[in-house]
Amino acid sequence: MKILLIEDEKELAESIVHYLNGSDYRCEVAFDFNSASEKIALYQYDCVLLDISLPGGNGLALLRELKGKNKKEGVIIISAKNSLDDKIEGLEIGADDYLPKPFHLAELGARIKALIRRNNFDGSNILPIGDLILDIENKSVKVFDQKVELTKSEFELLMFLISNKNKVISKDAIGEHLSGDDADRFSDFDFICSRIKNLKKKLAESGSSDYIKTVYGLGYKFEI
């Protein structure tokens, strides 16, 4: 899977590339408007991560370029501007998602996964992983052909972990993913502990291997 990251902040770009390259992706970076425009014209990507404010031009113009060429790339806008107008305009032009900075890399990982999945598996929403078979459409999980009864939020939690498999994900990232990122949410993420415990218990009862590891008090990891 090829990803193009258009981001002028070098340090952040480096982090994102580092994080994503560890997964199933190959990530390229464009630091400014012109090189991004060139890359878009020359190559085909599965997903484009687009910053709005760029040296040499506005990211929304690049988005128009992409959509004008009728390319199939999924686009996620990652913007520090966090302005509603940008979000609305971006989504209107044809961006698939909008992620305001600062974000958790795990959240970005999950969004990319979801986007690529939507674009590539036309209609097929079945995701096999280890002993598990996930039906994304119906939000259900089967282990050895046996349905595991998960609540909606347990399923989302599992999806989030799987989207960032083999990565340590902090409780904060999970918490924000599950309860949204409103300005001043009641964000005591202690509930995640018990949620994970329940999930592990249900999966263990169904006979699945134990994929979810706890990393000290720091976070969790779906290891496979």
Added chain:
Amino acid sequence: MRLLNRTILSYLIYSVLVFLIVTPIFYSVISRIFIKEVDETLLLKKNEIQFRTQRIKSEDDLRVWENLDEDIRIEPLTGGLIYDSIYYTSRYDSLSKEIEPYRVLSTVIEIENKSYHLTIFISLLESKDLVRVLSITQAVVLFVLLVGLLFINWRLSKTIWKPFYHTLDELKKFDVEKTGQLRLGEAKVREFKDLNEALKLLSERSYRAFINQKEFTENAAHEMQTPLAVFKSKLELLMQTNPTEEQAKLMESLNESTSRLARLNRALLLLSKIDNRQFIEAESVDVTKLTEKIVDQNQHELAAKGLTIQVDRKSDLIVKFNATLIEVMLSNLISNALRYSTEKGLVKIEIADLQWGISNHGSPLSFPSEKIFERFQKGNTQVSSTGLGLAIVKKIVDTNGSTIHYQYKEQLHSFHVRF
């Protein structure tokens, strides 16, 4: 007391005083002058009589003359010496049949080398009338003058102060957040012109300061986002490096702080956006549905703290509001109630006609209750709070023109929004 009334009152008091003091003084002065005049006439008359009596040859002539002139009495001098004296007396007037006041000169004259006692009378009746008429005329003139002055002053004050009252009205309406700069009319009077100029300058300055502060908050929050994003991402990469337990603990606390910083930043941005009126479009919002949605989103937290939420719906509530803002507002109020509720407590939401209320049991505030909507005012036990949630709520409520009230009674914190 209005300025206008105040000046008029002073004028009025002064006028009445002048009127009361001047009228009797005027009366007595005029009387005095008149009496002096009468006295001079008496003396003159005496000289005249002295001169005329040279023509009198006999005692009979004298009697005839005396009988013709009622105002003169000439009697042979009997008894001791008589000095010249002028005094008042009253005499019965046979014509008007009334006792009338007179001024009398009593003196001695020589006729044919014989001394006579001469008494000359001048009636004061006419003079009294004259003085009265004069005094009344004077009083009327004075009165008309004073009333006129007062009226002119009142009219003048009204027109003169008009620009001042206009300015005052504008000042009362002035709100740097809403109306921006002060709009004042043209004043012709120099003092008011100066006042308006000074006020305009002041409003401009406060407007600039307000804009600067607004821009600063927004810019600062914007600028902080990129380094925050970098920090957050590096920390997440660091987490992937198989940390030891000790390192993991450090990372965890770093993580918490970063998340808090990010939340704080988002809250500040939201505040400045509301200030910048970026959320103005209002639409019909079903508050009941929205409340239920937010409660549903908070299920994790509810379960973790063992709380129960009870939504008491007395009637449907559909309001005109910006959809984003009302969601943030209700979400913040609910989060706040959950955060400060006692463990395993009951959080009650009440939805009634144009009213939305929430209450939770909890310990009393550690600060005065009127400060509850101020920025960074938070209960000391909660470190994870940004301290901006209720400030945002207040701002949203104000933007919409609704009101919110807080009260603490019998260990129950409650907020009531009136749309």
